[in-house]
Each structure stands twice: as structure tokens, then as C-alpha cells.
Amino acid sequence: MPLYKQHSLKIYNSLSGEKEVFTPIHEGNVGMYVCGPTVYSNVHLGNVRTFMSFDMIFRYFKHLDYKVRYVRNITDVGHMVDDIDEGEDKIAKKARLEQLEPMEIVQRYTVDFHDILDKFNFLPPSIEPTATGHIIEQIEIVKVILEKGLAYESNGSVYFDVVKFNENNHYGKLSGRNIEDMMANSRDLDGQSDKKNPQDFALWKKAEPEHIMRWPSPWSDGFPGWHLECTAMSTKYLGNHFDIHGGGMDLKFPHHECEIAQNEAATGNTPVNYWMHANMLTLNGKKMAKSTGNNILPGEILNGDNEFLSKAFSASVARFFMMQAHYRSILDFSDDAIIAAEKGFNRLMEAMDNLVTIDFAAASSLDIRAWEDSCYEAMNDDFNTPILIANLFEGVRFINLMKDGSATLSETDLKHFSKLMHAFVFEVLGLENEKLLNGNNDKLEGVINMLIDMRNQARVNKDFTLSDQIRDRLIALGIQLKDGKEGTSFSL
Structure with a gap:
């Protein structure tokens, strides 16, 4: 039986403002879309925290035996400076300043994005579409919205008519905003814009003569609006109605609000069942910003080349630090905080190392089932990683008691306990045992292959106790064996 049938998972839905029991549209399957980076600069730490939150959520769905299609896009056109419809494209501006082609900028910072996420042990998404790869789909959506009378063309650009849409729908349902209040608080356009109303947003923008990134359309040579890109890519790969849409809290308005409006205008359906938003990361109690320094x-956390930290810290320590806070809470990053996280991380890894060396005894002095339930209860309560970590340290305490001979577990319970500790520490939280990573890889590979040979021989001799023991102890170290037609391989 798949694990998801044994658990009731609750997710905080930004649309309703409440925790709701997660019921996928198709049983056993999860469709999740997360707004990815605009690749015009090095990915910043706040974005890494957001993507890490959804990496953890992706991992937990997989742990529960769901089949997950996780789509996280790359925005490589159409995201204007200051997130407005007028002005200059962020990528085009960077290309102009550095005297490069826009796609050179895209390539440089996409590589940086992947490199950083790989260092922090992210799982790759199922699909990673780019905005420029879906221009045709975006043009087709604009045509549909125009045909329904919910958009208008103006001087080669096409804008979504928010006021018209709001006659039979609710623009502002996600952010809790009222369109009358928005109109009352907005400035007059003074004839400087092609829009009918300030709240209207671009579906397609006519490119000015100096604008390099441009594509032909029925209205003009131009480029798509930022909001439209995510609508096109999410619905192409997940359908007009899918389970989860995620992103940073800063995207709730206007980006996600506009996505909802576009989807409802084009299809008549509410696009997403559960909207999820990760909160911001501050630095020494203040908002992170390049402009203020x-x-x-x-990468500066990993190499120590910065003015905020007393030394370099590993990616797993930084990941553990972020997992200690709930994804919906503001998290403050500081030298003291990450030093404390490093101490906790080292305690956890030391316990995972010790777990491999512990033998079982006939008696049992830990209620494994109750401890297991507490771990799942934490994760099933809107992915509450801080509570999960508190429970894992209860496991650490017990490992230390077993090491000292003050506590024991039966063979069956010890195997189950080891498997659970490994699953939550390495698979769900995505932490890595750095002693293994930082060791001599050639020697490590040789030792693991020797153990694989010993396990294979044990299986030939029908010594399944030894075979299982080798496998389970490697798992406890974060080393996963994979048996296939061509033999046994391993992954760290």
C-alpha cells in the first residue's frame, strides 16, 4: 500500500487562508508548478530558500509514494525592471550593460542557478520550461482572451481588461484586494500609457525599435507579458486545472493574481486547488537588498568571502539552518544563527554515524510507532520541518542511549528506526553526510563496491541476514543501493 493512503496531509492554502486536507485531482498523482528565477543575475539567498522549501515539499510527496510532476520554469524574457509593464526587460538591460547578447546573459545565470541548487542538494524538477520556448502557446492564449472580450489591443500591445473581467469574476481573491480600492488609490495615467486603466496588465508588449528580444505576433513584433508566461507553461504541462502552484510571498500580487485572472478568462476554470507561498529571508534583522549592501x-556562504559571517559554512549546514524554520515564517540569517545550526547539524550527523554501529537486543525500550507517528504528524501538518527536526533529535537522544548501552531495540525495530531516520534526514530534508562527501571518493567507492560484492556473495549463500545488514547499514550512512538487471549500483 502506498504511504499516501496511510496519511492525511494538510496544506495551508493561500487562497482560502486555511489549512486544508490535500486531495489530489488524480489519485496517487501530484501536479505542482513553482515560479522559477528570472535569469539576469546570480540567484540570491532568498530565492534559494523559496526553491528549497518546494524541494522539500517535492521530496515529501515522493516519500509518500506519490507520482509527482514538478514543473519549475526559467523566465528568460518579459520580466520588466520593477515588475511593471513599461520600461526595460531585466535581461535585455543586463545584456546592454555588459555588451552581450541577451541569451548569453540567460545562459550564464541559468548555469549559475543550476550550479548553486546542485551544491545545496536539490532534486531537479520533472520539467524546466523556458518562457522563450513557449511563445506560440502564449500567443494562442492571448487570442482566446481577446475573443472573449476580456482584453484589448492598443498600439500593437495587448492588455488584460481587469475592470471588464471583474464584472463577473473576482480580481483580488488571492491577495485579498478590492478593485475599487485599487482604482481609488492609483495615479492618473495622464495619457502616458496605452492602458484603459492602471490595473490592466500586459499580455503582449510591442517592442520598441531598440528592443532586441522580439517575436512576430498578430499585433506586433514584441514579447509576452511576465504573468502570461507562467500561465502558458503551467497549463501546457499540468492542464487547465492542477493541484499546487507555489512561489515566494512577493509573487502573490500582482503575479499570481494575474495568473488566476488569465486562466479563468481563457478557460472559465479556477486553475489551481492549492496556492502555496514561502516567506522571506532577512539578514541580521533587515531586508536583503543589493542596493543597501x-x-x-x-556561494559566499560556502567560500566565506563575505563581511557577514565569521567563516565558511557547508551547503548542508545552510540547508539544515533553513529547514529549522517553517516555510511560511520569516527567517533571519545571521552568523550566530548559522553557527548554532552547525552545532545541531553535527550532532545529527554524529548520531547517524553511530546508528550504523549499534547492534540490536531482545528487549525494546523505545515506542518506535509513537515516535514515527510524531514525525509524520509534523510533516502532515503543512510540512512542519521544525517540529520534524525536534522529533529527529529525540531520535538522536535515543541513539546516544543505545550507544551507551542504556537503551535497546529489537532487531526488527532497530531496522525500522534506522530506515525512518535515514528517510527523514537524507530523503525528505535533503541533508548530506559531509564526512562521506568530503572523503577520498576513490577510496570510498572502492569500499562500497567491496561491500556490494560481500552482499552479493551473501545472497548467493542465502545468508539474507548478512545481506540485509549490509544494505541497512549503508542506508543509515546515506548510501542507497539500487539492484538492477546489470547488477547493483549506489548513490550518495
């Missing part, structure tokens, strides 16, 4: 890049 209160900013640190992920």
Missing part, C-alpha cells in the same frame, strides 16, 4: 550570495 545588506546582501549575501549563496
Whole structure:
């Protein structure tokens, strides 16, 4: 039986403002879309936290035996400076400043994005579409919205008619905004815009003569609006109605609000069942910003080349630090905080190392089932990683008691306990045992292959107790064996 049938998972839905029991549209399957980066600069630490939150959520769905299609896009056109419809494209501006082609900028910072996420042990998404790869789909959606009378063309650009849409729908349902209040608080356009109303947003923008990134359309040579890109890519791969849409809290308005409006205008359906938003990361109690200098890049944490930290920290320590806070809470990054996280991380890894060396005894002095339930209860309560970590440290305490001979577990319970600790520490939280990673890889590979040979021989001799023991102890170290037609392989 798949694990998801044994658990009731609750997710905080930003649309309703409540925790709701997760019921997928198709049983056993999850469709999740997360707004990815605009690749015009090095990915900043706040974005890494957002993507890490959804990496953890992706991992937990997989742990529950769901089949997950996780789509996370790359925005490589159409995201204007200051997130408005007028002005200059962020990528085009960077290309102009550095005297490069826009796609050179895209390539440089897409590589940086993947490199950083790989260092922090992210699982790759199922699909990673780009905005420029879906221009045709975006043009087709604009045509549909125009045909329904919910958009208008103006001087080669096409804008979504928010006021018209709001006659039979609710623009503002996600952010809790009222269109009358928005109109009352907005400035007059003074004839400087092609829009009918300030709240209207671009579906397609006519490119000015100096604008390099441009594509032909029925209305003009131009480029798609930022909001439209995510609508096109999410619905192409997940359908007009899918389970989860995620992103940073800063995207709730206007980006996600506009996505909902576009989807409802084009299809008549509410596009997403559960909207999820990760909260922001601050630095020393203040908002992170390049303009103020209160900013640190992920790579600067790893190499120590910054003015905020007393030394370099590993990616797993930084990941553990972020997992100690709930994804919906504001998290403050500081030297003291990550030093404390490093101590906790080292305690956890030391316990995982010790777990491999512990033998079982006939008696049992830990209620494994109750401890297991507490771990799942934490994750099933809107992915509450801080509570999960507290429960894992209860497991650490017990490992230390077993090591000292003050507590024991039966063979069956010890195997089950080891498997659960491994699953939550390495698979769900995505932490890595750095002693293994930082060791001599050639020697490590040789030792693991020797153990695989010993296990294979044990299986030939029908010594399944030894075979299982080798496998389970490697798992406890974060080393996963995979038996296939061509033999046994391993992954760290």
C-alpha cells in the first residue's frame, strides 16, 4: 500500500487562508508548478530558500509514494525592471550593460542557478520550461482572451481588461484586494500609457525599435507579458486545472493574481486547488537588498568571502539552518544563527554515524510507532520541518542511549528506526553526510563496491541476514543501493 493512503496531509492554502486536507485531482498523482528565477543575475539567498522549501515539499510527496510532476520554469524574457509593464526587460538591460547578447546573459545565470541548487542538494524538477520556448502557446492564449472580450489591443500591445473581467469574476481573491480600492488609490495615467486603466496588465508588449528580444505576433513584433508566461507553461504541462502552484510571498500580487485572472478568462476554470507561498529571508534583522549592501550570495556562504559571517559554512549546514524554520515564517540569517545550526547539524550527523554501529537486543525500550507517528504528524501538518527536526533529535537522544548501552531495540525495530531516520534526514530534508562527501571518493567507492560484492556473495549463500545488514547499514550512512538487471549500483 502506498504511504499516501496511510496519511492525511494538510496544506495551508493561500487562497482560502486555511489549512486544508490535500486531495489530489488524480489519485496517487501530484501536479505542482513553482515560479522559477528570472535569469539576469546570480540567484540570491532568498530565492534559494523559496526553491528549497518546494524541494522539500517535492521530496515529501515522493516519500509518500506519490507520482509527482514538478514543473519549475526559467523566465528568460518579459520580466520588466520593477515588475511593471513599461520600461526595460531585466535581461535585455543586463545584456546592454555588459555588451552581450541577451541569451548569453540567460545562459550564464541559468548555469549559475543550476550550479548553486546542485551544491545545496536539490532534486531537479520533472520539467524546466523556458518562457522563450513557449511563445506560440502564449500567443494562442492571448487570442482566446481577446475573443472573449476580456482584453484589448492598443498600439500593437495587448492588455488584460481587469475592470471588464471583474464584472463577473473576482480580481483580488488571492491577495485579498478590492478593485475599487485599487482604482481609488492609483495615479492618473495622464495619457502616458496605452492602458484603459492602471490595473490592466500586459499580455503582449510591442517592442520598441531598440528592443532586441522580439517575436512576430498578430499585433506586433514584441514579447509576452511576465504573468502570461507562467500561465502558458503551467497549463501546457499540468492542464487547465492542477493541484499546487507555489512561489515566494512577493509573487502573490500582482503575479499570481494575474495568473488566476488569465486562466479563468481563457478557460472559465479556477486553475489551481492549492496556492502555496514561502516567506522571506532577512539578514541580521533587515531586508536583503543589493542596493543597501545588506546582501549575501549563496556561494559566499560556502567560500566565506563575505563581511557577514565569521567563516565558511557547508551547503548542508545552510540547508539544515533553513529547514529549522517553517516555510511560511520569516527567517533571519545571521552568523550566530548559522553557527548554532552547525552545532545541531553535527550532532545529527554524529548520531547517524553511530546508528550504523549499534547492534540490536531482545528487549525494546523505545515506542518506535509513537515516535514515527510524531514525525509524520509534523510533516502532515503543512510540512512542519521544525517540529520534524525536534522529533529527529529525540531520535538522536535515543541513539546516544543505545550507544551507551542504556537503551535497546529489537532487531526488527532497530531496522525500522534506522530506515525512518535515514528517510527523514537524507530523503525528505535533503541533508548530506559531509564526512562521506568530503572523503577520498576513490577510496570510498572502492569500499562500497567491496561491500556490494560481500552482499552479493551473501545472497548467493542465502545468508539474507548478512545481506540485509549490509544494505541497512549503508542506508543509515546515506548510501542507497539500487539492484538492477546489470547488477547493483549506489548513490550518495
